[in-house]
Amino acid sequence: MIPDTPQPWLKLERLSFNRGERTILKDISLDLRAGELTLLTGQNGSGKTTLLRILAGLLKPHQAGFQFAGSHRKWRQSYRFLREQICYLHQHPYLFDCSVYDNIAYGLKRKKLSRQAITTRVGEALELISLEHLAQRNCHELSGGEKQRVAIARAWVLSPRLMLLDEPVSNLDKRSRGICYDLINRLQQQQIGVIYTSHEPQVGRLNLSRHIHLYGGELTMKPLQPEKPIVVELHKGTSGL
Amino acid sequence: MESLSAASYQALYLLFTGDSALWAIIGISFSVSVRALLYAAPFGILTAFLLAYFSFPGRRLLVSVFNTALSIPAVVVGLTLYILLSKSGPLGDWRLLFTQDAMILGQIFLCFPLLVAMAHSALQASDRRAWETALTLGASPLRALLTILHETRFGLIGALVASFGRIIAEVGSSMMLGGNILNYTRNIPTAIALETSKGSFAEGIALGLVLLSLALFLNILLGQVQGKGEVIQ
Amino acid sequence: MYKKIRLLFSLCLFWSLALAVQAAPLRLATTTSTQNSGLLEILLPAFQEQTGIEVHVIAVGTGKALKMGRDGDVDVVMVHAVAAEEQFVADGFGSDRVQFMYNDFVLVGPDSDAAGIKGVKTVTEALKKISSSRARFISRGDDSGTHKKEQALWKAANIQPGGGWYIEAGQGMGKVLQMAGELDGYTLTDRGTWLAYKGKVELSLLNEGDNKLSNPYGVIAVNPAKHPDTNYADARKLIDWVSSQAGQELIRDYRLHGEPLFIPLLLK
Numbered sequence: 001m002i003p004d005t006p007q008p009w010l011k012l013e014r015l016s017f018n019r020g021e022r023t024i025l026k027d028i029s030l031d032l033r034a035g036e037l038t039l040l041t042g043q044n045g046s047g048k049t050t051l052l053r054i055l056a057g058l059l060k061p062h063q064a065g066f067q068f069a070g071s072h073r074k075w076r077q078s079y080r081f082l083r084e085q086i087c088y089l090h091q092h093p094y095l096f097d098c099s100v101y102d103n104i105a106y107g108l109k110r111k112k113l114s115r116q117a118i119t120t121r122v123g124e125a126l127e128l129i130s131l132e133h134l135a136q137r138n139c140h141e142l143s144g145g146e147k148q149r150v151a152i153a154r155a156w157v158l159s160p161r162l163m164l165l166d167e168p169v170s171n172l173d174k175r176s177r178g179i180c181y182d183l184i185n186r187l188q189q190q191q192i193g194v195i196y197t198s199h200e201p202q203v204g205r206l207n208l209s210r211h212i213h214l215y216g217g218e219l220t221m222k223p224l225q226p227e228k229p230i231v232v233e234l235h236k237g238t239s240g241l
Numbered sequence: 242m243e244s245l246s247a248a249s250y251q252a253l254y255l256l257f258t259g260d261s262a263l264w265a266i267i268g269i270s271f272s273v274s275v276r277a278l279l280y281a282a283p284f285g286i287l288t289a290f291l292l293a294y295f296s297f298p299g300r301r302l303l304v305s306v307f308n309t310a311l312s313i314p315a316v317v318v319g320l321t322l323y324i325l326l327s328k329s330g331p332l333g334d335w336r337l338l339f340t341q342d343a344m345i346l347g348q349i350f351l352c353f354p355l356l357v358a359m360a361h362s363a364l365q366a367s368d369r370r371a372w373e374t375a376l377t378l379g380a381s382p383l384r385a386l387l388t389i390l391h392e393t394r395f396g397l398i399g400a401l402v403a404s405f406g407r408i409i410a411e412v413g414s415s416m417m418l419g420g421n422i423l424n425y426t427r428n429i430p431t432a433i434a435l436e437t438s439k440g441s442f443a444e445g446i447a448l449g450l451v452l453l454s455l456a457l458f459l460n461i462l463l464g465q466v467q468g469k470g471e472v473i474q
Numbered sequence: 475m476y477k478k479i480r481l482l483f484s485l486c487l488f489w490s491l492a493l494a495v496q497a498a499p500l501r502l503a504t505t506t507s508t509q510n511s512g513l514l515e516i517l518l519p520a521f522q523e524q525t526g527i528e529v530h531v532i533a534v535g536t537g538k539a540l541k542m543g544r545d546g547d548v549d550v551v552m553v554h555a556v557a558a559e560e561q562f563v564a565d566g567f568g569s570d571r572v573q574f575m576y577n578d579f580v581l582v583g584p585d586s587d588a589a590g591i592k593g594v595k596t597v598t599e600a601l602k603k604i605s606s607s608r609a610r611f612i613s614r615g616d617d618s619g620t621h622k623k624e625q626a627l628w629k630a631a632n633i634q635p636g637g638g639w640y641i642e643a644g645q646g647m648g649k650v651l652q653m654a655g656e657l658d659g660y661t662l663t664d665r666g667t668w669l670a671y672k673g674k675v676e677l678s679l680l681n682e683g684d685n686k687l688s689n690p691y692g693v694i695a696v697n698p699a700k701h702p703d704t705n706y707a708d709a710r711k712l713i714d715w716v717s718s719q720a721g722q723e724l725i726r727d728y729r730l731h732g733e734p735l736f737i738p739l740l741l742k
Contacts, residue, residue, distance in 0.1 A: 058373050088377040094370035097392055106388075107378035158379060328656050328676065338656050416645070420653050423615055423642035435644040438534060439617040440541030 008033045009161060010085075011067035017050055018062050024050050025061070026217035032162060035191040037184070037207060041198055041222075042214035048197040049091075051214065052164040055195070057082030087160040091167045093151030095139035100131065100150055103139055107158045125153035129183065145176025152183055162193040170198075181205055245446075252447030263444065267451055270428035273341055273419075274409045277348035282401060285353050289360035289400075290386060294372065304361065310354035318350050319414030326418070339420035344428070347414035352404035359403055363396025364389065395466050402463045410452055499528040500708040503540075503548040505619060507647050508691070509533035511577075511666030511735060513728050520724060521715050527708045535646075536619040543567055543694070546701030550709035552693045554664075555619035559692045568694035570709075574716050575725050575736045576690040579623060580668055581681035582651070583609070583660035591660070597684040598631040605631075608639040610659035612650050615642030619689075624662045627686060651675050664689055669730045690739070 008031035017025040024047040042048045053059040057079035066078040073081075095103050104125050108118045126132045129149040134142065139150065148168055155163050165184070169177040185207050187194055196206065211222040255263055291297075292304055324330050326338045326346075337343045371392050375385035390397060412430035419426030421435060429448045436445035508514065509531060518529045532539075532548060536555045543551045544567045551568070553559060554576075562568045581591060581600055589609040591600035604611055613635070614621035628635050641659065643650050647667040654661040655675030668679065693716060695709035715721050722738040729735070 053373070056373075056377050058376060083376055084379060086377070088373065090370050090374070092370075094368055094374045096371070096374075096388065106375075106380075110379045110381075110384060154378065339653055420641075420649070421644040423644060425641075427644060431644070435616055437538070439537040440535070440539075441537070441617075 013065035015064040016062045036193045036209045037188045038195045039211045046214045056086050056088035085161045087155035088164045101135045104154045121157050125157045129153045145172050165196045248443045248446050251443035255447045266432045277345045281349045285356035289357045293364035307354045307357045315411040316413035319417035323417050343418040347418045348408040352408045356404045359400035363393050367393045402459050499530045501548040503532045503542045504552040506533045507664050537617040543696050549705040554691045569697040571694040573690045573692050575738050577736045579687040582677045583680050584658040592680045600681045601631045605633050612654045612659045612661040613642045615644045
């Protein structure tokens, strides 16, 4: 957690999104600060993914205002900036049909870096996720946990201000979850903001800055709660059935 | 009836002794059809992409139109373009009739619907996450499009191969628009039609063999490519 | 249900039997230009009325028509390519060849007549003018009777046609006339096809009347010694009939677009 709260680099104002007649998000406002690790909870279908996709500049909201660099912007003037600054990771990450190395280098190539610079940066990323030995492997041969780590590394190399992780651990085994949590904590140490969604408040050993909850299209702040062993038990109990 | 085997034997002899007239015809066939495909492919694939990835009014109708256009006979395409390109037609001033360009035009129209329909189904089956992932990693929409094409390359190659197969073997529009002119617009199918009308079956069979082995080769290639796609996915 | 099926089945059987019992029709291979002239639509019904023989016409190029004769796929051929006909008989595939009528070829070309062949006396001179002015000439290029005639005419004029102005189309007469119209080219055509296309293409008749342009038609039975299963008897009847007074008069009186087309050779 950051002791003194700096100015938010992005303010989201009065965001609404409808799907047909149904209101998914209603007048949501959200401040985003550097290095913040936010937990976003909500039931399935509560609009978590929709919110993340709008934030990432991938989905056009019904109505929204953005405030960055000290000025108010509309969606049309914002979505390119959002795509540049924010990386969205799908619940099941999509890896391109090529090697691990080429996947991680994908965004760097778009930035027209030199070959040398790309090699160095990808090397750092592989070290971060401890998958140096799989660099030349095709991504279709990776396990679920490895895919998730490659996806995180692929976003990390671009040094985004914010990464949006959509239930990244929901399909991973316990060991892979642990690795993922460590990775997310390290992102935060590097001043990369993270919004992390989960349909349950159990988040292992993540070093959370805040917890927000989405219900009925509205956001509410929740107090940060220490890890509750009972919830873990309950979770294990249900999954065992 | 002279025996089929004798005609086939003579056909092989013609092929492998490098009968220059025969090979000239084969060359024209390929050069025309490859160019037609090269012109049609970017527009066809782009159209398929727009149909698969964006919703706009009339999209469904357009998909139906392309699927219907699949069954338009080659002669109808040929006749329509003939009327347009004829001296007395609206595009007569272009002076395209009985040129390779006219044949190319006809073949573009022939393979376009097939190309769009097959590329559309390949792209529709592709993963939308690939598009979003490319964008969120800072790719421009054009770059993201290229990435999607790379991801669906097996289906798209299948579409290209099938389209090529359709136009290299069609006789109706090539005959009408090209005019079967020796050393200029005489391609394999129109030459087969001519040789058959002359009663020289050996030459006809030789050209038929070329088409047949080409079809075999393309099908094997397609099987390989799509088989590979299945294993990976 | 079963009964119905049986009834249907026997009906089908009966029908096929009835078809089989019916006399086998006479198969005539001829050229597309003969077919397009419309003469057969006058000749053959009259022939059938008199003899009861039905004639199935297969219209193809001269080369293929003769090949069908060689292969015994037809009973009789009617073509207009003297040298090829003589070869066909000499090789023993045909018999009873009769030249029974002729029409003529004409040179057609663009109204502007850049080569200036209009009114030129001989066809040889006209061809020389076309080749020296390098005006476009569309050749059938399909080994048809007309194509063979054209090649003979070039040879007689001592010209080896070739180069950009000489276009070998490899298509039927009608198509070649259309191409000549579109490309402002000259071409050699039989008068029958010309009359059928006159007015539909932007061409005019520029040269006619030279003796070299005459186009005799032959009718040849397929030699029963080579192919015993062909219908030689009926083929012979057709040959006799087109040579007869009645047949020859029909040929003389035939009009296409109001103009006479064929001149009978055996009229007494």
